[in-house]
Amino acid sequence: MSFARIAASALAVRVSSSATASARHPSLRAVAPASRFTKPTQTLARSVTTMAAAGDEKTAAIEAHLKGMANSGEATIFDKIIAKEIPSDIIYEDNLCLAFRDIAPQAKTHFLVIPKIRSGLTQLSKAEEGHKELLGHLLYTAQKVAKQEKLDQGFRVVINDGVEGCQSVYHLHIHVVGGQQLSWPPGC
Numbered sequence: 001m002s003f004a005r006i007a008a009s010a011l012a013v014r015v016s017s018s019a020t021a022s023a024r025h026p027s028l029r030a031v032a033p034a035s036r037f038t039k040p041t042q043t044l045a046r047s048v049t050t051m052a053a054a055g056d057e058k059t060a061a062i063e064a065h066l067k068g069m070a071n072s073g074e075a076t077i078f079d080k081i082i083a084k085e086i087p088s089d090i091i092y093e094d095n096l097c098l099a100f101r102d103i104a105p106q107a108k109t110h111f112l113v114i115p116k117i118r119s120g121l122t123q124l125s126k127a128e129e130g131h132k133e134l135l136g137h138l139l140y141t142a143q144k145v146a147k148q149e150k151l152d153q154g155f156r157v158v159i160n161d162g163v164e165g166c167q168s169v170y171h172l173h174i175h176v177v178g179g180q181q182l183s184w185p186p187g188c
């Protein structure tokens with residue numbers, strides 16, 4: 001399946017689940033008006049996914065929260081990426097982690113660094129003593145891949161945690177964004 005088609009079908013799933021979730025969760029009505037997602041989807045996959053992601057991350061985070069993803073132990077989309085069951089743009093891999101480009105980039109360069117084995121690390125706040133080495137490795141890898149991506153002028157590292165942190169995928173991941181001038185503070 002082409003990247004464009006995957007992106008379009010992912011958007012379609014998100015649109016319908018957003019409608020269901022907004023019926024159940026009042027705050028979703030404010031962040032995900034249906035009309036926002038009723039535009040034609042024949043545009044390039046990249047712009048479609050970026051448009052969806054711009055206002056939809058909050059919706060996705062609330063949906064994941066409502067589904068109890070934080071504590072369900074359920075596999076996530078990242079397990080499929082690790083198993084190479086779905087296509088992804090992998091830019092780095094070693095025995096402990098994987099880095100791949102975010103499907104809905106929020107900057108010119110946007111990739112994720114994830115552990116290959118989640119081992120309870122659904123989110124940063126679940127970290128335990130035994131995770132310290134892995135966490136260090138993930139952070140070290142983030143800067144290593146940033147260099148590989150030629151982010152010589154700087155970059156930003158973000159870990160979203162939990163519903164209020166706007167986390168939508170419950171498999172710990174480090175966002176690395178850059179390749180352009182960023183602003184601060186981020187959206188609050």
Ligand code: AMP
Nearest residue numbers: 077088101102103104160166167168169
């Ligand atoms: P967060 O909202 O911090 O949980 O981030 C999850 C990130 O995963 C979002 O930036 C999504 O765009 C990204 N994402 C979700 N599915 C995929 C995928 N199949 N390939 C690449 N990135 C993805």
